[in-house]
Amino acid sequence: MLFFGAMTALVTPFKNNALDEEAYRNFIEFQITEGIHGLVPCGTTGESATLSHEEHERVIEICIDQAKGRVPVLAGAGSNNTIEAIRLTRFAKKAGANGALLITPYYNKPTQEGLYQHYKAIAEAVDIPLVPYNVPGRTGCNLLPETLARLTKTFSHIVGVKEATGDMAQGSKTLSSNPASFSVLSGDDFTALPLMALGGKGVISVTSNVAPGLMAAMCNAFNKGDVAESARIHHQLFPLHEAMFFESNPIPAKTALNLMGKMEAELRLPLCSMGQPAKEKLIAVLRQMKLI
Numbered sequence: 001m002l003f004f005g006a007m008t009a010l011v012t013p014f015k016n017n018a019l020d021e022e023a024y025r026n027f028i029e030f031q032i033t034e035g036i037h038g039l040v041p042c043g044t045t046g047e048s049a050t051l052s053h054e055e056h057e058r059v060i061e062i063c064i065d066q067a068k069g070r071v072p073v074l075a076g077a078g079s080n081n082t083i084e085a086i087r088l089t090r091f092a093k094k095a096g097a098n099g100a101l102l103i104t105p106y107y108n109k110p111t112q113e114g115l116y117q118h119y120k121a122i123a124e125a126v127d128i129p130l131v132p133y134n135v136p137g138r139t140g141c142n143l144l145p146e147t148l149a150r151l152t153k154t155f156s157h158i159v160g161v162k163e164a165t166g167d168m169a170q171g172s173k174t175l176s177s178n179p180a181s182f183s184v185l186s187g188d189d190f191t192a193l194p195l196m197a198l199g200g201k202g203v204i205s206v207t208s209n210v211a212p213g214l215m216a217a218m219c220n221a222f223n224k225g226d227v228a229e230s231a232r233i234h235h236q237l238f239p240l241h242e243a244m245f246f247e248s249n250p251i252p253a254k255t256a257l258n259l260m261g262k263m264e265a266e267l268r269l270p271l272c273s274m275g276q277p278a279k280e281k282l283i284a285v286l287r288q289m290k291l292i
Helices: 021-033 053-067 082-095 112-125 145-154 168-176 189-197 212-223 227-243 251-259 276-288
Strands: 005-009 038-040 074-076 099-103 130-134 160-163 183-186 202-205
Touching: 005 212, 021 038, 021 053, 038 074, 053 074, 053 082, 074 082, 082 099, 082 112, 112 130, 112 145, 130 145, 145 168, 160 168, 168 183, 168 189, 183 189, 189 202, 189 212, 189 227, 202 212, 212 227, 227 276, 251 276
Parallel strands: 005 038, 005 202, 074 099, 099 130, 130 160, 160 183, 183 202
Antiparallel strands: none
């Protein structure tokens, strides 16, 4: 299985409104050293919406180069423009990514048939492992389990889904309508462990930007059959999960990483610096977790 365990939805470090390559490479090393199971550049947490095409490609290239095959790289390649998504997915394959993460088309509000046709077009155009990314709270559309199952029955290289609805009923339906080898990955840190208990394979995590070792340990414990230990770590991490959403993601994650000395706290507008009251709450959680 290619995609499993704790995979980090990587933030993109900026300095003076440009990609901070040194901080990014060091950050990837930190993730791998801490035992993370995979890396996901250019997702929502990586501020993909405000990266230029050139920056998007460079962020993926650096991640693949720095990882050097030690962990899989699932490259963000989605768009609300199907033609653009095909172009980005072709680039991910050419760059050497292990797969492409494909957000459901946002803003357009496609029907289920439109979603099917969107992923069908990408799957027919590019032969690389594909992972749709379903996050209705951000996109305004929901890739339903029936539509996903229709896709996976037709295209064997649609190998998983990032399930970020936070809806355990939908997660359960998605699991039951796909083969056991299909990687259902939680895109919601709060529900990572419950979804794994139903048969999910892991999580594409925001929290693991800040605590990759603990997220990896939770998944490792579960996969070894130590449910009590994985539950203990889940509860230990819960305040940090909450802190990562005190304001819009990735504002808290980048602020935390700056406080930890990993990178600048710089964000791209329309995201802006964390408000002081929320920042003080974040600092308290980081101190409680002994991260600063």
